Amino acid sequence: MAEFVMPSLGADMTVGVLAAWRVAVGDRVAQGDIIAEVETDKGLIEVEVFETGVVERLLVGEGEKVPVGTALAEIGPATVPVPVPAPVSAPVPVPAPASAPGSILSAGSSQVDLDGPLASPAVRRRAHELDVSLQGIRGSGEHGRITLDDLAGVGPRARSSASDRVRISPYARRIAAERGVDVSKLSGTGPRGAIQASDVRSAKASRPSEPVSPAERMQRAIAAAMTRANDEIPHYYVEQSIDMGSALAWLRESNASLSVNERLVSGVLVLRAVALALRKHKLLNATWQGADAVQSAGIHVGLAVSLRGGGLVAPALRNTDEGSLGELMARMTDLVSRARAGTLRSSELTSATITLTSLGERGVESVTAIIFPPQVAIVGCGATVERPWVVDGQVVPRPIMRVTLGADHRVSNGHQGSRFLTTLDRLLQEPEKL
Amino acid sequence: MTRDEIRSTLLRCLTDVAPEIADEEIEDDADLRDELDLDSMDILRWVQGIHKALGVEIPEEDYGKMTSLEGAINYVAARV
Secondary structure, eight states, X not given: OEEEEOOOOSTTOOEEEEEEESOOTTOEEOTTOEEEEEEETTEEEEEEOSSOEEEEEEXXXXXXXXXXXXXXXXXXXXXSOOOOXXXXXXXXXXXXXXXXXXXXXXXXXXXXXXXXXXXXXXXXXHHHHHXXXXXXXXXXXXXXXXXXXXXXXXXXXXXXXXXXOOXXXXXXXXXXXXXXXXXXXXXXXXXXXOBOHHHHHHSOOOSOOOSXXXXXXXXXXXXXXXXXXXXXXXXXXXXXXXXXXXXXXXXXXXXXXXOTTTOOOHHHHHHHHHHHHHHHOGGGXXXXXXXXXXXXXXXXXXXXXXXXXXXXXXXXXXXXXXXXXXXXXXXXXHHHHHHHHTOEEHHHHHOOSEEEEEOOTTSOSOOOOOOOTTBSXXXXXXXXXXXXXXXTTEEEEEEEEEEEEEEETTXXXXXXXXXXXXXXXXXXXXXXXX | OOHHHHHHHHHHHHHHHOGXXXXXXXXXXSBHHHHSOOOHHHHHHXXXXXXXXXXXXXXXXXXXXXXXXXXXXXXXXXXX
16 A cells, blocks of 8 residues: 655645645546645645555545645555445445544545445445535444435535535635635535635635735745755856857748647747757756766756746656657646646656746846756756847847856766757757757 | 727737736736736737637737737737
């Protein structure tokens, strides 16, 4: 059996709030499935599971704040046979142990839950329809089995003593957190009394607003990670001015023949070029693990996205070196939209193998960025600006982008960093090959 | 389609791209890139939204005419 723990979604995270479960006890899950939502300084994150199996127990309730590493659920092997639905009266051959304190057993599954109260699938289904938790119901059947009769007269889960769970959408919960509204004091107008965003908006903050706003919390988290990076990582920097003329001309020409939904932006060319350059310069595509750098198998470029309300996240675009440019563009658009909407997935926050930061097309000309631990390199792009440039002995105006590599001296040296930027420059001169 | 209808459609498409601007008053002549911190990906998504909502195809070379709400309304009004 495996424990599903509160993940560390970045070097700066120490605690997280389990905002919502997406699975119930008895559900089968496969590696990569989103099974929970966790509220962090980076917003609401969809958390994926690493194991394939069956959810045996949920150990932490929605709304609970727990340290990183805390067991949230137990995932059993997928090979555990799920008993065939038995007639209501037939005993199910499993013991009925007392469930762990604080465990939350959902009635949402029609499968038999090996650790929970005894009840037939029909009873569980009925309990789900009634929104009743089986937890805490005394069964009148054989071995304390809960029968359909036992369900009658039990209040809905929201009001039952077995659970203080508040029905609320993740979106409404986020608004409530932002506004300092205590959701346990609200009555919802949604289905089955669920609290909706409109309920939160019309409620006054019923507790004194937290001294620290989400934006401030995020800034503190960034500060913690960057302080650690500055303390631990001996950075060096190399910079190259790259003539973007060929890339932009190719992009213009290519976009002219594409429908509006297929067009690319220059950022996707840079993103792909960085990924392809890393194929040649693998030292920079790694993470620092205690005493050594470990080269990463895949190239997952983290894209620094500044959030309009303040703050910064750098989710990963997995396998950035693979697929067509059109596909990469679609994935990048999706990732940036979700970063801004606050619906990133846990793997996207933890799997980046290098970071790319661009300070916008109308911003400054260069950026010397700080490495995001445990990565060992970061690429910073300034705005592309028209500059006098010497081409074939003539001074001509060209669109120039200054690219700065910050890298970890424990892992690579300036020479290797320089070769990486030279490769990046060369790749951007042949955009049709990206 | 009236200018007001076009304006509200363009604003709705813009809000889809940048939900956090929903409550902001946007001056018609303000530069959207400065005012709302829009980058080229945002502009592209806006143009895609306008295409979907109104069927107006805006080539990349005309993006320069879409940098303010007023410019965008004029551009679209001439084509719907």
